[in-house]
Amino acid sequence: MIATDATLALVLGACGGTTTGGRGTGTGATYNAGVGQVYNPSTTKGGTLRFANAGDWDSLDPADTYYAYSWNFIRLYGRQLVMFAPEPGAAGAKLVPDLAETLGVPSNDSKTWTYKIRKGMRFEDGSTVTSKDVKYAVERSLDKQTFPNGPTYFNDFLDLRGYTSPYQDPTPDKLGLKAIETPDDSTIVFHLAKPFSGFDYFAQLPATIPVPRAKDTGTKYKQHVVSTGPYKFESNELGKKFTLVRNDQWNPATDPIRTALPDRIEVTIGANADDIDNRLISGNLDVDVAGTGVQPATQGRILSDPNLKKNADAAATTRLWYTSINPDVAPLDNIHCRKAVEYAADHTAYQRAYGGPAGGDIATNLLPPLIPGAKQVDLYNFGSKPGGDADSARQELQQCGQPSGFATNMSYRAERPKEKATAEAMQQALAKVGIRLTLKPFPQGDYFKLYAGKPDFAKNNKLGLMTTGWSADWPDGFGFLQQIVDSRVIRASGGNTNLSVKIPEVDHLIDQALLTTDTNAREQIWAQIDKRVMEEAVALPGVWAKTLLYRPPTLTNVFVTNGFGMYDYLTLGVQNVQK
Amino acid sequence: MTAYIIRRLIAAVLLLLVVSVATFAIFFLVPRLAGASAEDLASRYTGKTANAEQVRVMAEKLGFTDPLPVQYGRFAKGLVLGADYSTGPTTEHCPAPCFGYSFITQNPVWPDLLDRMPVTLSLAAGAGVLWLVGGVATGVLSAVRKGSVFDRAAMGVALAGVSLPIFFTGLLALSLFSYKLGWTEPGGSYTPLTESPLAWARALLLPWVTLALLYAAGYARLTRAGMLETMNEDYIRTARAKGLPERTVVLKHGLRAALTPIITIFGLDVGLLIGGAVLTESTFSLPGLGKYAIDAITNNDLPKVLGVTLVAAFFVVIANLVVDILYAVVDPRVRLS
Numbered sequence: 001m002i003a004t005d006a007t008l009a010l011v012l013g014a015c016g017g018t019t020t021g022g023r024g025t026g027t028g029a030t031y032n033a034g035v036g037q038v039y040n041p042s043t044t045k046g047g048t049l050r051f052a053n054a055g056d057w058d059s060l061d062p063a064d065t066y067y068a069y070s071w072n073f074i075r076l077y078g079r080q081l082v083m084f085a086p087e088p089g090a091a092g093a094k095l096v097p098d099l100a101e102t103l104g105v106p107s108n109d110s111k112t113w114t115y116k117i118r119k120g121m122r123f124e125d126g127s128t129v130t131s132k133d134v135k136y137a138v139e140r141s142l143d144k145q146t147f148p149n150g151p152t153y154f155n156d157f158l159d160l161r162g163y164t165s166p167y168q169d170p171t172p173d174k175l176g177l178k179a180i181e182t183p184d185d186s187t188i189v190f191h192l193a194k195p196f197s198g199f200d201y202f203a204q205l206p207a208t209i210p211v212p213r214a215k216d217t218g219t220k221y222k223q224h225v226v227s228t229g230p231y232k233f234e235s236n237e238l239g240k241k242f243t244l245v246r247n248d249q250w251n252p253a254t255d256p257i258r259t260a261l262p263d264r265i266e267v268t269i270g271a272n273a274d275d276i277d278n279r280l281i282s283g284n285l286d287v288d289v290a291g292t293g294v295q296p297a298t299q300g301r302i303l304s305d306p307n308l309k310k311n312a313d314a315a316a317t318t319r320l321w322y323t324s325i326n327p328d329v330a331p332l333d334n335i336h337c338r339k340a341v342e343y344a345a346d347h348t349a350y351q352r353a354y355g356g357p358a359g360g361d362i363a364t365n366l367l368p369p370l371i372p373g374a375k376q377v378d379l380y381n382f383g384s385k386p387g388g389d390a391d392s393a394r395q396e397l398q399q400c401g402q403p404s405g406f407a408t409n410m411s412y413r414a415e416r417p418k419e420k421a422t423a424e425a426m427q428q429a430l431a432k433v434g435i436r437l438t439l440k441p442f443p444q445g446d447y448f449k450l451y452a453g454k455p456d457f458a459k460n461n462k463l464g465l466m467t468t469g470w471s472a473d474w475p476d477g478f479g480f481l482q483q484i485v486d487s488r489v490i491r492a493s494g495g496n497t498n499l500s501v502k503i504p505e506v507d508h509l510i511d512q513a514l515l516t517t518d519t520n521a522r523e524q525i526w527a528q529i530d531k532r533v534m535e536e537a538v539a540l541p542g543v544w545a546k547t548l549l550y551r552p553p554t555l556t557n558v559f560v561t562n563g564f565g566m567y568d569y570l571t572l573g574v575q576n577v578q579k
Numbered sequence: 580m581t582a583y584i585i586r587r588l589i590a591a592v593l594l595l596l597v598v599s600v601a602t603f604a605i606f607f608l609v610p611r612l613a614g615a616s617a618e619d620l621a622s623r624y625t626g627k628t629a630n631a632e633q634v635r636v637m638a639e640k641l642g643f644t645d646p647l648p649v650q651y652g653r654f655a656k657g658l659v660l661g662a663d664y665s666t667g668p669t670t671e672h673c674p675a676p677c678f679g680y681s682f683i684t685q686n687p688v689w690p691d692l693l694d695r696m697p698v699t700l701s702l703a704a705g706a707g708v709l710w711l712v713g714g715v716a717t718g719v720l721s722a723v724r725k726g727s728v729f730d731r732a733a734m735g736v737a738l739a740g741v742s743l744p745i746f747f748t749g750l751l752a753l754s755l756f757s758y759k760l761g762w763t764e765p766g767g768s769y770t771p772l773t774e775s776p777l778a779w780a781r782a783l784l785l786p787w788v789t790l791a792l793l794y795a796a797g798y799a800r801l802t803r804a805g806m807l808e809t810m811n812e813d814y815i816r817t818a819r820a821k822g823l824p825e826r827t828v829v830l831k832h833g834l835r836a837a838l839t840p841i842i843t844i845f846g847l848d849v850g851l852l853i854g855g856a857v858l859t860e861s862t863f864s865l866p867g868l869g870k871y872a873i874d875a876i877t878n879n880d881l882p883k884v885l886g887v888t889l890v891a892a893f894f895v896v897i898a899n900l901v902v903d904i905l906y907a908v909v910d911p912r913v914r915l916s
Binding site for chain 1: 615618619622623624625626627628629630631633634636637640665666667668669671684685686691694746750753754757758759765766767861862863864866870871874877878879
């Protein structure tokens with residue numbers, strides 16, 4: 001299939017020349033013009049912004065969605081308490097109030113958080129938004145039988161006292177959750193079961209987008225989410241396409257953030273991924289909504305053609321491709337054997353597996369540089385000896401008592417060629433010091449639920465190394481690290497993303513970070529945690545991922561936001577508004 | 580004839596029953612035999628951070644904790660009597676034939692299938708006409724002008740058509756005709772026939788031609804071979820000796836006899852296509868049954884897989900029945916009993 005794509009790219013490249021269907025040319029287009037700055041700034045309103053998605057949305061319902069692109073897009077039709085500032089680069093990772101007047105006001109122990117709702121907020125039907133609508137929205141997001149896809153942060157942190165769902169709530173107004181109070185129509189107070197100094201990151205979750213109880217249709221609400229943003233649903237054919245048009249009840253005076261430039265937004269679902277790239281390049285489409293970058297064949301085509309490359313951005317992301325080193329599997333229960341693996345790994349080959357420098361930078365530690373407060377540490381010479389440090393690896397093997405090496409298994413997701421290439425590269429590199437890897441592919445759909453992410457299975461099947469990847473739910477130490485280094489999130493039943501980190505000191509540091517309200521001090525703790533995990537050699541960082549995004553000249557106000565690691569959908573406009 | 584059709588329809592129902600049991604077993608029995616628990620199965624349909632209790636509740640909700648015969652019985656009962664499902668604040672009735680609720684999208688499957696069927700029917704019908712007419716005509720001409728430049732060129736094109744995968748020709752055609760020349764609609768432009776016949780035809784023109792190119796190749800070669808064999812028969816010589824016009828000899832006597840295997844293949848091909856033209860729909864971003872099936876299998880969404888499998892099997896069975904009936908029409912030697 002890859003060969004076919006490459007052939008097709010050559011044929012299409014040969015076609016070259018001009019295209020039809022485009023909407024004008026952007027000015028000053030250069031490679032990475034949308035990184036760290038706004039490309040093609042404009043205040044011109046009107047036109048239709050056209051998105052396409054190769055997959056299907058998990059859900060358009062704010063209670064039931066867990067894709068980064070969905071959280072980026074949902075701000076067009078919903079307003080959560082706070083949100084990431086629509087700014088290029090690092091400024092885009094800062095939280096700003098949206099539905100709320102200010103960021104959250106914590107109690108001294110960070111267990112109670114209070115927000116005031118802006119005045120004049122209305123749903124698309126003209127009814128007033130109150131704090132009770134926000135409370136109801138969060139309540140329904142707790143119901144994981146009805147909305148299984150969304151994150152469980154509110155389930156995990158709110159002082160629920162057995163509350164499960166407004167649909168099981170015996171109170172007349174279905175607002176029986178004691179953990180959230182609404183003393184008046186503009187105030188909402190969250191009571192947590194445990195302190196959390198970064199609660200504003202929870203407040204930016206789509207689950208805080210208000211839902212009017214009278215219009216709540218449960219699993220069917222996704223067919224027509226009642227808008228509080230600048231756009232509302234005109235039509236929605238689930239799994240096929242939907243259209244947003246201007247919401248005349250949205251009052252710009254209540255919204256200092258959104259520019260709402262296009263008149264209309266059209267989204268196609270389930271489009272062919274290669275066709276999406278071709279449509280972007282020809283000007284027949286404005287944005288690939290998934291924001292994960294162009295297909296491999298298109299990437300080669302773009303990078304080799306200056307006329308295309310000038311319209312592309314290599315966006316750094318908060319994604320790390322890495323390998324978990326399982327301390328439950330002998331002899332990797334010995335730290336020196338784990339360190340031998342770290343030293344012996346070939347990071348140039350690891351990077352090549354993910355597309356070379358265009359696919360990402362060699363990672364020396366867990367926290368991607370995009371995360372505020374991240375500090376680069378290189379304990380195993382990944383930077384100075386990217387091809388591997390065999391001498392140091394052999395020394396560690398001596399100390400481990402395995403001077404001639406050892407045998408173990410390495411798992412990867414069978415459907416992912418890049419992970420297969422990674423495993424093969426590791427196999428070759430580690431063989432140089434006598435560490436013999438047997439590669440074990442598993443289906444990606446069950447990889448975490450039943451195989452690598454299930455502790456008993458991994459241990460019994462001697463999965464010493466496990467290929468994996470992780471992307472932050474939001475650009476913050478907690479958002480990135482908690483699910484992959486906190487040993488207390490590991491569940492015997494499977495479904496884990498923390499495959500190998502069980503360090504009591506790290507757990508203690510996480511608790512300390514949750515209590516620390518000073519941002520700088522908190523970020524230092526997360527960096528300390530990162531270093532501590534590397535010292536224990538239970539994770540082998542591979543690549544801090546980049547994605548190659550194509551920026552059609554049809555777009556205005558284009559920039560990559562660190563908040564989502566893709567183009568910010570809130571500010572986009574179209575170049576030629578006539579079409 | 581009527582008794583024959585009734586017997587075939589009863590057999591079709593039994594066949595669909597077997598298909599549904601087999602599909603059900605592949606998705607539920609095989610993982611169980613491999614040691615997967617009800618919670619293991621349910622964990623596929625919970626969020627990525629679900630805890631053990633949430634997985635357990637989901638397993639109960641989806642009925643995975645029940646014995647397999649009970650689960651299948653519930654599915655079969657839904658087909659005949661319909662079923663009730665919770666949407667959260669209310670309970671919704673899914674009328675018969677209820678193929679169940681999608682584990683992923685939490686929508687009833689049957690309306691989805693009905694919604695997507697016109698897309699696939701449109702694709703199969705248009706492409707079927709094109710490849711049948713184009714393939715048979717090319718085959719006849721090639722046979723009549725055996726060894727000519729046309730014959731060699733046509734068979735060369737036919738070979739290329741059958742060799743090139745549709746995700747290659749489709750994307751190439753889209754890039755050239757839609758994005759470079761602007762003659763046809765881009766991918767994902769499907770408009771229902773009832774909304775705008777012109778837009779419907781414009782959106783499907785490229786998928787029709789691309790799909791027809793793939794199939795026409797085989798039909799041209801099959802027709803050519805059949806015609807070459809038939810045209811050497813004694814009764815063709817007799818027809819010519821009687822002074823019949825060559826057109827009549829070729830079309831009425833030659834082609835009619837060569838048509839039987841064409842009809843067989845055509846029936847099977849159309850039946851399979853209506854069950855889902857997977858590659859064509861994926862390439863051209865058409866929201867039909869094929870795309871639906873691929874998404875369902877990718878997501879392990881059993882109710883959707885069951886639904887689309889049964890629909891596909893139904894169309895294959897019906898297509899075979901129609902073929903058998905057409906035999907009797909085309910070939911007087913065949914009598915249905």
